[in-house]
Amino acid sequence: MKNSAPIRVFLVEDSLVALTILKRILASSLEVDVVGTAPNGVEALERIPAAQPQVICTDLHMPKMDGLELTRRIMTDYPRPILVISTSVNTQEDSRNVFKLLQAGALDVFPKPNIDSLSDYEHIKHELINRIKVLAGVTVFTRHTSRTATVEPRTHPVSPKKKPEPFSPKPVSNSQFSIRNSPSLPKIVAIGASTGGPQALYAILKQLPANFPVPILCVQHISEGFLQGLVDWLAAECFLRVTIAQPGEFPKPGTVYFAPERQHLQLDTQGRLSTISTPAVSGHRPSVTALFQAVATCYPRSAVGILLTGMGRDGADGLQAIAQAGGTTIAQDEQTCVVFGMPKEAIALGAAQHILAIGEIAPMLLNRICYINSRHS
Structure with missing residues (x-):
């Protein structure tokens, strides 16, 4: 050959x-x-x-x-x-x-x-x-036309289907939403991402209001030294508070907590944030699966797990743990992933209850957790 x-x-x-x-x-x-x-x-x-x-x-x-x-x-x-x-x-x-x-x-x-x-x-x-x-192996396209790149990638494109134009999230205000009150509603959101994750996270978080009523925990695989930059960028672009998780803090609504570099993000028996330096899980530390499993244990039946674009299979087993505990699970669809690896593995396991385009994930969260005021519809 x-x-x-x-x-x-x-x-x-x-x-x-x-x-x-x-x-x-x-x-x-x-x-x-x-x-x-x-x-x-x-x-x-x-x-x-x-x-x-x-x-x-x-x-x-x-x-x-x-x-x-x-x-x-x-x-x-x-x-x-x-x-x-x-x-x-x-x-x-x-x-x-x-x-x-x-x-x-x-x-x-x-x-x-x-x-x-x-x-x-x-x-x-x-x-x-x-x-x-x-x-x-990634297919890219212009920002102002639907023309795709003229040079064929060396490997097969990550998705065999034509990728859509970049999603441009629309910012929202607190006045567009009111909070649901029900013991059966989700109480925490956990998100995992790798290659293409910063853009996907931006697309989701930009659409959520500052009074989003539950905390969001995130693991993003990223080169060492860049995590603080990611946090600063998202904090400047989104209504939510964005920070790196500190051990001992109770997760607060309207706040996005990122796992620190080289540490797994966990929850202790009291529901407080915990960071540990135990061995890598699924080849990663921090690991998406480690976070999802902790969330499934601490918030059975009331967690939402979201697995976004990325290479490998980190997060697939963790998403399955959330589903088996009675939570809600979402995988990003193939067409809007930069790399359709982690979500693909979760889908293959049967762990993803919903397979959504990146632009559909935040609206689903809002519909599950907030009422959309009719005067803004």
């Missing part, structure tokens, strides 16, 4: 040191071919058409044209899967800007390797190349 052609990758990076390290890492793999580089967005736009890349890797901060404007231009004129390779920033403004690239159409973020990090070279190489391989 003839080997598949290597994935064509274009690098946009103004730091010569970082560019050299990235090229060295990618050159070590027969599965990847660096077909071009550029030191800024302006030159990248000039060179990309001739290079015909399948995946574009870009930094955030660059002269002449930064990564955010470049991403917008690529997604409008020349749509390709984009991986943001950036330092894990410490300022709130920079951390939000990294995730604005995802909002603009980039698919994932990865920490920029430096000389100090090369002691972990094999791990970085494995993670970066694996991330590129996943993105190479």
Whole structure:
């Protein structure tokens, strides 16, 4: 059998040191071919058409044209899967800007390797190349037309069906909703996501009002150093309070709690948040399955579990645990997933009671938990 052609990758990076390290890492793999580089967005736009890349890797901060404007231009004129390779920033403004690239159409973020990090070279190489391989199989499209990318992905698209245009959530106000009162209604929502998760979470959380009457617990698989940026971005974009979970706190309504980096998010016997560093579950820490199982135990018959886009099967067994405990379970549908892996595994188990497009998930939560005031209908 003839080997598949290597994935064509274009690098946009103004730091010569970082560019050299990235090229060295990618050159070590027969599965990847660096077909071009550029030191800024302006030159990248000039060179990309001739290079015909399948995946574009870009930094955030660059002269002449930064990564955010470049991403917008690529997604409008020349749509390709984009991986943001950036330092894990410490300022709130920079951390939000990294995730604005995802909002603009980039698919994932990865920490920029430096000389100090090369002691972990094999791990970085494995993670970066694996991330590129996943993105190479994703079908992307323009932001303003239905035209799909003109270059066929190296692997089969994650979904064989044409993907819809990006979902643009409509923000809501508290006045549109009143709270239901019933002991049988859900008392907590748990969400798990991986690749494509930040965009999917944004699409859901943006539609929920500040007075959403139950807490939301989240596990997002994300490169180390980027979690705070994700939290800051969502907090700035949504009405809900968004924070990283702190042990000992009782989950509050209208608040989104993210599992900390390298720790599972759990609930103790009193229903308080707990974080633990026990071994990985389903290959991950934090693990979606670990969270879902804890929620199923603490909130039998009154939890909603939502499994979003991502590679692998983390969360599938946990979603089944919520269903078996009498809760409500939702899996994102294939057409709106960036990677239809985790939801697919849950569906195969029979764990998903509802299979919904990303734009349908928040309305279902609102209809289950809140009354929609008729004057706003």
